[in-house]
Amino acid sequence: MFVYILRTAPFLRIVIPFIAGIIWPLPLLYILSFTVFLLILYVGVAYMPLWWRFRLDGYRGTILQLLLFCMGSLVADAKEKYKHHLINPSPDQVLAGIITVPVQRSHYGYRTIIELQTREQLLIYFPPDSAVRAIQEGDMLLFTGQVQPISFSGNPGAFNYREYCATRYIYQQVHLQTGHWRHRKMPGSFLLRCRNSCLHIINTYIGGREAGLAEALLIGYRYDLDKDMVSDYMQTGIVHIIAISGMHLALIYACLLWCLQWLPIPRLKGLLIIVVIWGFTLLTGASASVLRAAVMLTVVTTGKFILDRESTTYNQLALSAFLLLCYDPGLIRDVGFQLSYLAVLGILLLYKPLYGLLSFKALWQRKLWEATALSIAAQAVTFPLGLYLFGRFPLYFLPANLVAVPLSTVILYGEMLLLCVQQHWLGACLQWLLVMMNHIVAWIGHLPGANISGLHVSVYGVVALYVCTGALLAGRKGILYMLGALCLWSLTILPERLRRQNQQVMIVYNQPRHTGIDFIRGHVVQFVGDDSTANEMLGTARAFYEVDTGRLPAFEQLGHFICCGNKRLVIVDSALPAGRPSKKFKTDYVLLSHNPHVAIKDLQGFYDAGCYIFDASSSRSRIQEWKSECYALTLHFLSLPDQGAYVVNF
Known part of the structure; x- marks a missing residue:
């Protein structure tokens, strides 16, 4: 299977060494010297006599792999130097920047993120002041204050907020004092006005606690979500429902195909689909999972409607990863990026083998088994990384997905219709569906043993679990690999257990x-x-x-x-x-x-x-x-x- 995947997905052979270069970059001086040496070697082989070229032809692939590794390191270094600019202004110097996210409540009062004219981003904390509520995204902020590195509590096992901000190229913060800032209204961009219009319609026709969930489902606006509601969705392992992901974009893509089936010109149809897909991607904030889906759907649409060619899904997945990492190598550290690609990979690898295990005659039984196999396939590949990052496992993820995914699909299509017709009866129906979905998810999340916590695993454990998952696809021979991986994992755990006894x-x-x-x-x-x-x-x-x-x-x-x-x-x-x-x-x-x-x-x-x-x-x-x-x-x-x-x- 794996040999077949590599043959049909040539971009996999490109993206794997490229990612390795991003994750384990070498010092710039060594990378430049090594790259020049490899280029000379690769060109030199091409000009050798035919006999030597034939003998060394197998090594040219290895040289290309090493060049891709160097390329990954160079891209990561260039992007880090471009983004990682630390500023050191005097406390009385006036700084100006554009608000890039809505103002939110924090422990200190309020917070937001601004982008300075020199492209650096700062985390801004406001004191508890009613005047802060008047600040809107897109406004200009003028302020004075001491710029400091982003703080991190350093408490064992705590969430590293400093590292989280660094993945978004935010390295510094400012705690503003009352009277040391003022904002200026600025004309919003077209996308910002579109998003505000969507939010206004949702709040007008749905309203209440459910409006925050409706906003998150439709355009990924998560700033009005209720914290208890988010906790319930996390408890059941379906937080992807309220975070714009590839599932939402796939539903919109299917809707576009149905709406444009009357259009006789394939290239025009493909162009319209790509424009709408990327417009929606930018409207939702272009998170990592949405970018992955947008690039994949762009590749599919281009091949199907514009070039009249098709490629394997594995190749599309690898190509989308390569393009996104060329644009921003820091995405490799984004949890949403990692889980999104792993979920799609799990569906590609495991869905058909799982679905083939059982067969049903009734249509509703086949559809139910399709959804079940899909959820299990995605969870099987993402749960090792989830254990490493979060240390917990949602036991009832399957029933929660079987309920929430169909309901959220109906709600999403209903919200798209609401934007067009703007009828109160439709808003009332959507609110009722949202309330029902929230009650069901909350009930599942509060069942005994809904979330098993304290399951922290090391990097060795993650590797062992993925080896076990891959061994399941290898048949009987895979059992030996599985046992070997589990034994090695046990050996790596033993020294840590002994150390814990005497700590x-x-x-x-x-x-x-x-x-x-x-x-x-x-x-x-x-x-x-x-x-x-x-x-x-x-x-x-x-x-x-x-x-x-x-x-x-x-x-x-x-x-x-x-x-x-x-x-x-x-x-x-x-x-x-x-x-x-x-x-x-x-x-x-x-x-x-x-x-x-x-x-x-x-x-x-x-x-x-x-x-x-x-x-x-x-x-x-x-x-x-x-x-x-x-x-x-x-x-x-x-x-x-x-x-x-x-x-x-x-």
């Missing part, structure tokens, strides 16, 4: 306005800090270290003095007592929390500390004072708001 870790968490410390020994953890520390943060970190709460035998606490094993910690959260002790208390760490009115030089009279830690419960201005003192006194310190959570093994 001794101290974690000082980075959570604004709170102090939290976990002491871990083996599989037991003991907590010290505020009772209001986020349970979700603690749960994620403890799942990462595979520990449960208990009492450590080597743990002692006397007020603010803590001793665990060979580590000592003193927590200072109030003013120091009058006078100085005759002998300093020797400790490994002094943790300053909750804004104590103390100076570092005064602390030196009480403690002989190896390191001073400033957690996120203190204000940034106070932390800045302490940092300045430590610099002047040449003392070792850690600022958690700047450097992230402190994790130390002892």
